[in-house]
Amino acid sequence: MKNEIVFVTHNTGKIKSAEKYFKNLKFTTYNYELDEPRSDDIQEIAKSKVMQAYKIVNRPCVALDTDFRIDELNGFPRAFVNFSLDTI
Secondary structure (H helix, E strand, C coil): CCCEEEEECCCHHHHHHHHHHCCCCEEEEECCCCCCCCCCCHHHHHHHHHHHHHHHHCCCCECCCCCEECHHHCCCEECCHHHHHHHC
16 A cells, blocks of 8 residues: 555554654554664664564564653663663
8 A cells, every 4th residue: 555654563652653743644553562672772773673573564664763862861861761761
């Protein structure tokens, strides 16, 4: 289907955010929790997730991830946002 993006995630917030910003696209969503490597490199994490996602759906797809950096804290927490929220 034209203008369709296959999105692999278990996070409904990510789905809603993508639908909000890309209103002209249709999202086909696969509800699956992808493994996240222990890394502070968001590109490494995203690449790992999309490779896992591709193995699940066997076609081009996206797997969204992001980090958050506070300059005054030397970039903390980077890719460890959820861990930081759970422990601080």
